[in-house]
Amino acid sequence: MTDEILGEEVEIRATPIEYRWDYGDGASRTTSDSGGPLPETTPEGEPVNPTDAETETSHVYTDTGRYPVTVETVFSAEFRLEDEDWVQIDGTASLESSPGEADIWRASTRHVSGECDHMDEWGCDGPVELEDGDEPPEIFRDDHSGD
16 A cells, blocks of 8 residues: 655555454464465375365364354554665554354264165155254255254
């Protein structure tokens, strides 16, 4: 950012130096990595399994539910006058994100022998039994409304 202060053109730059993750379940983590999409392959060229890949910003929830997730970004700053070297500004500034939502749902596997006669039979595609307080993820809500 460039601005004029007391008749002098001043350039200011803020650099993110730390990310403070709050996962909404009491767990938090501080990283120097902002996170991002998973790569498609490992450094060895193997495909990445997105449901089993740990990253610097990963978190494992122990209970189902909806959790507000936030990240506070901490910045350091520098300034310089036109054609001068950068000068570090003492201290840091931080900015907290608006909460996102982690919708944590439990998956269960059912083994059956033979083919299913009806998709609503246990082990085929249902019935899904919700525990008290559980709600299906948004993408399955229409399938399980009224359960």
